[in-house]
Amino acid sequence: MALTLYVDRDRWRAHQRSVVADFPDLIPVCKGNGYGFGHDRLAEEVALHGLETMAVGTTYEAAAMKDRFSGDLLVLTPYRRSEEPVPLPDRVIRSASSVDGVYGLVGSRVVVEVMSSMKRHGVSPRDLGKLQAALDEVRLEGFAIHLPLDRTDGTDAVEEVIGWMDRLRAARLPLDTMFVSHLSAPELSRLRQQFPQTRFRARIGTRLWLGDHGATEYRGAVLDVTPVAKGDRFGYRQQKAPGDGWLAVVAGGTSHGVGLEAPKALQTITSRAKGMARAGLATVNRNLSPFVWDGKQRWFAEPPHMQVSILFVPAEAKGPKVGDELKAILRHTTTQVDRVVDR
Structure with missing residues (x-):
């Protein structure tokens, strides 16, 4: 006698396939309780789709997931010098949301988060000039922007990303890869058309795993x-x-x-x-x-x-x-x- 989560497997996987098709270069997110399914199950699903990168919430989740998933693991929580060191393989990519954080990750694979209208964490525009020297000491995987779910002020999510792309370009920082969150497929298509030389990678969790109620x-x-x-x-x-x-x-x-x-x-x-x-x-x-x-x-x-x-x-x-x-x-x-x- 149990509390059970019943899954219509064929329907659930059909929805996953539709999301993967709509978002080329998708990075599935598996964090917390694994969206109710558990980390083991989601690691299996990601492998079935042949995806090479998965995002997790913390270094502790990355340590637990490294033996369940053989691809790259992107840690979404930004690095802090005061954090407890957790042994991780080289295929783990760390996030940094400050210049100091980048300097603390010498030799590591790094994604630099920029400050969006979420105002949660990220490098500010005024610090971009200090970033170039710090990036020389790491293996930069790209920049990332985490956008809000709702825009009650009527602003355009794509325009916010474009604004940051222009700032990064003006600071002579590489625009090879941009990791984005909470964009629709049409919005992502607009960005790809405007910046054909940039690889846009959507980090998606809720829409992928829970989009078909x-x-x-x-x-x-x-x-x-x-x-x-x-x-x-x-x-x-x-x-x-x-x-x-x-x-x-x-x-x-x-x-x-x-x-x-x-x-x-x-x-x-x-x-x-x-x-x-x-x-x-x-x-x-x-x-x-x-x-x-x-x-x-x-x-x-x-x-x-x-x-x-x-x-x-x-x-x-x-x-x-x-x-x-x-x-x-x-x-x-x-x-x-x-x-x-x-x-």
Whole structure:
């Protein structure tokens, strides 16, 4: 009895192939929990596509992945002199987001990140003049720009990249390869037409692995079912049942990421109203679970436990049975499943 990620393998791989076809020179990203699939599985998928480079989040992920993937590994987190040294093979490419970072990577293969409108990290335009001397000490693989997902100000992502290409050219820095993130296939085509001598490489994770929502489904198995009457006390805190029905113990708890949620950027009045409603319900211990049964998302009976969740299923719904599986609406990047099953 487990929390399971079911994968329609043929459909999932067909989507991957379409993304690889749309983005020549693609670099697949495998970081964190492997987008819910795990690092081993994604390394296998990358090898199936014959791709020679994979991006990972940290040096620790690169150390773990070096025995699973035989190609080049690009570490996305920028180098810092104060970081813990991790033994890595020469096929690992490091990112640098400052002149000092480049100087700290003498002899290494390096991608230099420039500061985009994300304002997260990157070399600033004023530091480009200092970069040339630092680059003489490394093996430069190219420059990179990480762009925002949304552009609420109406600016053009391609124009932002072009602006940086012009700055790099003016500073007499090589424009052989540019690594980009969060560009569409048409936007990438525009850049290739304008800069035919530059190799553009898109780093893609979410769109590649999670772009076809219908190819995957989470399900939690029912481990136990207990009938309750309104007012019956139950659970760790001995709360009262809100009505007649059942307490369903379902595989999937906090250790799996169930009940954990990353903060959302609420940009519309409707989304803010929903957020306020959820917060109001939480103050009276009413928290909607990610599990769906009999066509409706069911309420947690109490906060999820480490490995299971207890749900309240009202009497008017179909009664669950041990062994039933409940669909779960979970975020791939924060979920750790017990097993992944192809079908």
